[in-house]
Amino acid sequence: MAGYKIAILISGRGSNMAALIQACQADGFPAEVALVLSNRPDAPGLAIAKAAGIPTEVIEHGGFENREAFDAAMTDVLAAAGVRLICMAGFMRLLSEEFCQRWRDSLINIHPSLLPAFKGLHVHERMLDAGVRIAGCTVHYVRPAMDEGPILVQAAVPIAADDTPDSLAARILQQEHRIYPLAVRLIAEGRARPAGGMVAIDNYSLPRQWLINPPLE
Numbered sequence: 001m002a003g004y005k006i007a008i009l010i011s012g013r014g015s016n017m018a019a020l021i022q023a024c025q026a027d028g029f030p031a032e033v034a035l036v037l038s039n040r041p042d043a044p045g046l047a048i049a050k051a052a053g054i055p056t057e058v059i060e061h062g063g064f065e066n067r068e069a070f071d072a073a074m075t076d077v078l079a080a081a082g083v084r085l086i087c088m089a090g091f092m093r094l095l096s097e098e099f100c101q102r103w104r105d106s107l108i109n110i111h112p113s114l115l116p117a118f119k120g121l122h123v124h125e126r127m128l129d130a131g132v133r134i135a136g137c138t139v140h141y142v143r144p145a146m147d148e149g150p151i152l153v154q155a156a157v158p159i160a161a162d163d164t165p166d167s168l169a170a171r172i173l174q175q176e177h178r179i180y181p182l183a184v185r186l187i188a189e190g191r192a193r194p195a196g197g198m199v200a201i202d203n204y205s206l207p208r209q210w211l212i213n214p215p216l217e
């Protein structure tokens, strides 16, 4: 269903953005990227988006009196672009309650942990310090509290004995690039929706390829 327009919010590198753009440009994908919006003019992801022919906008948060005013400017641009879904992809700004409410159930985020564990920043280092054996990543609907909201898709990533924060981040990122397009597909096809603090998915079959530890036969 081309015509299901999404926006991607970035602040930096934009590798998840690039994965979403690539997925959307593949034949038969049910969504298209109508806009990439950055709060930083120097975000490297902007050049990737432009090279892929995607419209980009920069709204610098520093130019606004407060968070609400910045968020309202984003809402104007996003609404004008006619987007139905907003994907945060390394967007390093907290969002106001008003923005979360305005885009409730149309706003998703990716986080490099198996939420609700390890919300916040410096996640890879904190997971290693805690000695957990399984890390992972999560795509979730956004609610006003940081890294909170109904979970759409997760992938698990085992931790190696010699992992550093960088090596672990690199392996988790590979999985991020797989689960973000899957989550967008489920929403754009109308198969996934928030329901009672969780996400209901129509015709859900255990997606074996997303599991590190498939069920025993």
Ligand code: GRF
Pocket (backbone or CB within 6 Å): 012, 013, 014, 015, 016, 017, 089, 090, 091, 110, 111, 112, 173, 176
């Ligand atoms: C990713 O690890 C994502 O999970 C987190 O910020 C990072 C963004 O990386 N929210 P990139 O800009 O998508 O490469």
